[in-house]
Amino acid sequence: MARVTVVGAGVIGLSIAHELAVAGHRVQILAAQDALSSVSGVAAAIWFPHGVAHTAPVLDSAQVTLQRFQELAGRPDTGVRMRQGTVLMRRADTDTSWTRAVPHHERLDATQLPAHLVPGTGATGVACTVPVALTDVYLPWLHAEVLALGVTMRTTEVRDLREVLAQENPDALVVAAGMRSAALLADDDETYPVRGQIVRLANPGLTEWVTDNDNPQGLTYVVPRDHDVVCGGTGEVGSWNEQVDPEVEQAILRRACALVPALAGQPVLSRAVGLRPARSSVRVGAVEGYDRPVFACYGHGGAGFTLSWGDAARIAALIGPA
Numbered sequence: 428m429a430r431v432t433v434v435g436a437g438v439i440g441l442s443i444a445h446e447l448a449v450a451g452h453r454v455q456i457l458a459a460q461d462a463l464s465s466v467s468g469v470a471a472a473i474w475f476p477h478g479v480a481h482t483a484p485v486l487d488s489a490q491v492t493l494q495r496f497q498e499l500a501g502r503p504d505t506g507v508r509m510r511q512g513t514v515l516m517r518r519a520d521t522d523t524s525w526t527r528a529v530p531h532h533e534r535l536d537a538t539q540l541p542a543h544l545v546p547g548t549g550a551t552g553v554a555c556t557v558p559v560a561l562t563d564v565y566l567p568w569l570h571a572e573v574l575a576l577g578v579t580m581r582t583t584e585v586r587d588l589r590e591v592l593a594q595e596n597p598d599a600l601v602v603a604a605g606m607r608s609a610a611l612l613a614d615d616d617e618t619y620p621v622r623g624q625i626v627r628l629a630n631p632g633l634t635e636w637v638t639d640n641d642n643p644q645g646l647t648y649v650v651p652r653d654h655d656v657v658c659g660g661t662g663e664v665g666s667w668n669e670q671v672d673p674e675v676e677q678a679i680l681r682r683a684c685a686l687v688p689a690l691a692g693q694p695v696l697s698r699a700v701g702l703r704p705a706r707s708s709v710r711v712g713a714v715e716g717y718d719r720p721v722f723a724c725y726g727h728g729g730a731g732f733t734l735s736w737g738d739a740a741r742i743a744a745l746i747g748p749a
């Protein structure tokens with residue numbers, strides 16, 4: 428059995444800790460904040476490889492995650508639901524390589540889309556059923572699962588990885604600190620924030636999601652959960668602003684209501700901003716320069732949930748069996 432320290436308790440750190448504990452390792456998590464208070468708590472958390480390059484490892488991880496979420500959706504207490512919806516595509520060259528991970532999907536031409544979705548745009552779409560994680564149920568569930576597997580957790584701000592190696596004395600260390608991973612490792616200038624703002628409305632009874640990533644007025648998505656509907660969004664590259672912008676919210680609401688008219692007049696329940704940890708490519712692998720094995724797992728952009736189980740399995744494979 429190896430003693431492994433994981434820095435970070437977002438969806439990535441928790442999933443890694445889970446897989447390492449299942450493999451028989453003794454795992455400790457050090458994190459400044461819990462998952463719901465991190466970027467993971469802001470996500471719409473629908474399975475879709477958004478904001479990451481669709482490379483072979485990314486699509487493989489997405490597929491592994493989809494299968495795991497499908498299993499979890501069989502247990503209502505996990506907060507994972509399989510939900511039908513539509514990806515709208517306004518460009519002829521839209522990348523659809525992600526569909527190979529989705530067993531049940533159907534290409535739709537403009538005539539098959541509800542008329543109000545594509546007024547005059549000639550958009551096409553893909554209809555499919557994918558997982559949606561209800562973050563306020565799923566993240567506490569995953570946290571509890573990890574603790575039940577014997578993982579220990581400490582709330583602390585890590586400033587120096589060498590200090591952690593010296594004080595905690597683990598056999599291996601994993602950096603899964605989202606947007607702040609690059610600063611901790613200090614060997615990476617490729618990570619940057621992509622600001623995302625959302626607003627959550629009361630759910631008038633919707634179950635189907637819709638995404639309209641190429642909307643000329645701005646990235647738009649509507650993801651119904653059990654009691655609310657996540658409406659987004661924005662994708663502001665390089666912005667570190669974590670404050671909700673009321674004008675941006677009004678624009679999101681206009682676009683979301685145009686896409687799903689049943690949302691008009693629904694009360695706002697909550698609002699949030701998160702900085703997606705974006706990178707030229709997701710970083711999953713060993714980091715050189717330390718006296719013990721150190722691994723990185725971050726840079727998941729808008730796809731942290733979508734890649735979580737697959738990338739956790741990759742880290743567990745790199746560390747090896749207990």
Ligand SMILES: Cc1cc2nc3c(=O)[nH]c(=O)nc-3n(C[C@H](O)[C@H](O)[C@H](O)COP(=O)(O)OP(=O)(O)OC[C@H]3O[C@@H](n4cnc5c(N)ncnc54)[C@H](O)[C@@H]3O)c2cc1C
Pocket residue numbers: 434435436437438439440457458459460461462465466467468469470471472473474475583584585586603604605606607608611622623624625659660700701702703704725726727728729730731732733734
């Ligand atoms: C608006 C929005 C919508 C999104 N929608 C989706 C979606 O539909 N589907 C999807 O798959 N993804 C989505 N994402 C992306 C997803 O939220 C992220 O990719 C994911 O949350 C990243 O997880 P993480 O664990 O790497 O980082 P985080 O959730 O940010 O967690 C980082 C953890 O590291 C800890 N930490 C950081 N620095 C330190 C330190 N120095 N010391 C100690 N602890 C530290 C934090 O406290 C926290 O516990 C969305 C993101 C946003 C903003």
